[in-house]
Amino acid sequence: MPRLFGVFCLLFLLAACEKNKQGETPPDSATSGTFELIADETIKPVIDSLVIGFNSETPNAKVSVRYKNATEALDELIQGKARLVLIARPLSSKERELLSSQKIELTDADVAGNAIGCIVNSQNQLQTISMDSLRAIIEDKDKNIIRVSTSYLSSTEFALDSIFGLQKYQEGRIARYQTSDSVIERIRNDDHSIGFVNASWLKKLSISGDSSIRVLKISGTSNRPIMLHLAYMLQKLYPLTSRICAYTTEVPNTLPRGFLGYAMSAEGQRVFLNYDLLPATQILKLVPPENQ
16 A cells, blocks of 8 residues: 555655656857846837748747837846847947956857938939938037937947947937837828837838838938948948947856847848848848839
8 A cells, every 4th residue: 555655645745846847947158048138119010020931940049129219228238137139339438448447258259230211201212322411410510400319328329429420419400209109100100300220111012011210221422322222232322321230248058148149140131131231141142122
C-alpha cells in the first residue's frame, strides 16, 4: 500500500509538471519568447508591418510594440525599461555622453535610410519649395504658412534641426502633435499649412488611395526640384533624410536580437523598401521616375 501511494504521488507530480510546462512561455531565444518593442511613432506604418512579418515567420515568438517619440524611447532604454528600441534618428552627442557616463554599452545598427516628406493640402497651389523657403518656415520667418509637425522630442524635429543646423527650440507659428496621423489630419483640413511626416506614412496614404495630401518637390542648391523617391534618396539628391537606427543592451541569442536580425535580413529589409525607406543591407538598383 505505501508503495502504491508513492507511485500515485509520483504520477501526480509528473502530471502537474507536464501541465506547467504546457502553460509556460517558451524560453527566450532568438526565435522564441516574448518581448515588447519600443518604437518611434513617426515610423509606425513600417514597424507595424515588420512586427507582423516577424511574428508570422517565428511561431514560437510573440513581439508586441508600444510607440513613443524617439527621445522617450531612448529614455526607456537607458532606464532599463526597454530591451530594444527602433527610432528614426541616430543618438545625439548628449545621449552618447550620458550612456558613457553610466557605462551603458549598446549594440546599435543602421537599419534603413529615412526620409521626411513636406506635405500640403491638395487644394494648395504650391507644387515645389526651396530649402531656403523651408528654413524660413522652420525658423518662423514666413508668416504666411503654419508649420505642422510631431512633438519637439520626435525624430522628425531632430532631423529637421540637424539638416538646417538649428540649435534652439523653435517657437512661433508651429503646431505640434503627438502623432503623425494628427499632423496629416491637420494638413488635410488646412490649406495654409505645411506638414512634415515620415515617408512610410505617405506610402500608407498612397496604398489607401488618399489623394487629399500632396507631397512637395524640394529644390536645393540647384534649381531642379527633387521629389521624394527612393532613387533620389540613394543618389543623395533628396535633402530631408536621416537614418532609422536600432539600439539594444541585449546579448546575442535573445529575442530582441533575433528581431533585430530579422529587420536586417533580406526579408525584413524588403518591408522597409515596401514603405519607401532605403534598405541598409541590400544592394539596390533604383530607377528615377520618368515624370520627375
